[in-house]
Amino acid sequence: MLKLQKNYSLNDLNTFGFDALAESFIEIDSRDLLVEVVEYCQSNNLPLLILGGGSNLILSDQISGLVARMLNKGIEIISQQGDQLQLKVAAGEGWHDTVVYAMSQGYFGLENLALIPGTVGAAPMQNIGAYGVELKDRVAWVEVLDTQTHQFLSLSSLDCQFSYRDSLFKSVEPGRYIITDVVFNLTRDATQLNLEYLALKDTCEALAKGSSITPYHVFDAVCQLRRQKLPDPAIIGNVGSFFKNPRVSVVEYERLKAEFPALVGFADGEGYKLAAGWLIEACGWKGKQLGAVGVYEKQALVLVNHGKGDRRQIETLAEQIRESVQQRFGVLLEVEPRFYP
Numbered sequence: 129m130l131k132l133q134k135n136y137s138l139n140d141l142n143t144f145g146f147d148a149l150a151e152s153f154i155e156i157d158s159r160d161l162l163v164e165v166v167e168y169c170q171s172n173n174l175p176l177l178i179l180g181g182g183s184n185l186i187l188s189d190q191i192s193g194l195v196a197r198m199l200n201k202g203i204e205i206i207s208q209q210g211d212q213l214q215l216k217v218a219a220g221e222g223w224h225d226t227v228v229y230a231m232s233q234g235y236f237g238l239e240n241l242a243l244i245p246g247t248v249g250a251a252p253m254q255n256i257g258a259y260g261v262e263l264k265d266r267v268a269w270v271e272v273l274d275t276q277t278h279q280f281l282s283l284s285s286l287d288c289q290f291s292y293r294d295s296l297f298k299s300v301e302p303g304r305y306i307i308t309d310v311v312f313n314l315t316r317d318a319t320q321l322n323l324e325y326l327a328l329k330d331t332c333e334a335l336a337k338g339s340s341i342t343p344y345h346v347f348d349a350v351c352q353l354r355r356q357k358l359p360d361p362a363i364i365g366n367v368g369s370f371f372k373n374p375r376v377s378v379v380e381y382e383r384l385k386a387e388f389p390a391l392v393g394f395a396d397g398e399g400y401k402l403a404a405g406w407l408i409e410a411c412g413w414k415g416k417q418l419g420a421v422g423v424y425e426k427q428a429l430v431l432v433n434h435g436k437g438d439r440r441q442i443e444t445l446a447e448q449i450r451e452s453v454q455q456r457f458g459v460l461l462e463v464e465p466r467f468y469p
């Protein structure tokens with residue numbers, strides 16, 4: 129018999145801080161319980177929302193069906209050879225806590241992804257990325273429950289179809305797989321650093337004061353840069369970047385660059401990725417407020433809840449931003465977080 133909690137408040141379980149009430153709620157700490165929950169929802173025809181830290185979700189005020197929060201724990205080395213090792217981490221572990229744990233043990237590779245909120249289980253969903261590194265660069269495989277067959281599977285990094293802020297789990301077969309564990313390829317070699325982001329390199333050099341840069345400098349620099357730029361959800365509600373950086377063709381990029389010389393874009397495969405924050409700021413949105421929600425004063429890519437905001441207000445604000453960017457630049461912005469339901 130499942131111990132469901134009825135009319136459960138999710139106000140503290142979504143980083144926007146929106147009022148949201150789940151019809152039923154349960155915490156999941158084992159694979160057996162997960163299977164039971166999936167079978168219960170399927171046999172009663174109930175929608176199931178798998179919840180991590182709620183930092184990439186925009187919730188409605190009433191959520192029907194069952195919300196299941198992943199709280200399974202565990203971190204272990206499952207193989208090692210020379211400097212290389214594979215670290216298996218349960219979905220319910222905190223993402224930043226895992227990065228801190230890995231650093232404390234001298235396992236490197238996750239330092240560029242420090243301070244991203246949320247859980248390990250949600251990280252593959254949108255292939256989290258920051259400062260030149262994406263989750264896919266460090267994933268060996270992902271362990272999941274297939275809700276169609278009720279079997280536990282291991283999906284290779286290739287199977288996961290990772291791409292920019294996207295994966296098999298987010299857009300190809302949303303809802304089919306529930307992630308139970310992630311296995312990372314890490315290294316004890318402290319010289320394999322990713323410093324391709326200029327601001328990161330400069331900050332690391334300042335921290336290292338002339339000595340060689342270590343993964344610990346990278347970790348500290350990433351935390352420092354993120355704290356300067358991003359609002360802490362414990363103080364001001366937000367879900368990080370609200371829009372993806374849009375991709376355009378080389379021809380389109382050159383047309384825009386000729387018209388707007390200050391445009392910020394990066395060569396990316398066969399085209400260019402434009403800085404969505406720059407586009408939004410150029411339309412005059414930075415720091416603007418609309419009712420109880422607004423655009424963060426230090427980073428136009430982040431929408432914030434000043435207190436009593438809700439999903440409807442955020443939808444309205446996001447739509448107005450998208451329209452103005454499209455009108456001015458002819459570029460369509462795509463929302464990054466998931467609206468539920």
Ligand SMILES: Cc1cc2nc3c(=O)[nH]c(=O)nc-3n(C[C@H](O)[C@H](O)[C@H](O)COP(=O)(O)OP(=O)(O)OC[C@H]3O[C@@H](n4cnc5c(N)ncnc54)[C@H](O)[C@@H]3O)c2cc1C
Binds near residue numbers: 143179185
């Ligand atoms: C201040 C701030 C900064 C951020 N910075 C970044 C950044 O630099 N880079 C970046 O990529 N993201 C960033 N984000 C977004 C967010 O932190 C990540 O997307 C994170 O991985 C979401 O984790 P979560 O546990 O909170 O997921 P949730 O918001 O709880 O869930 C997100 C989605 O994943 C699903 N899900 C959760 N757990 C599982 C599971 N175990 N199995 C299957 N599905 C699951 C949910 O159903 C939902 O669809 C930021 C957010 C904030 C608030």
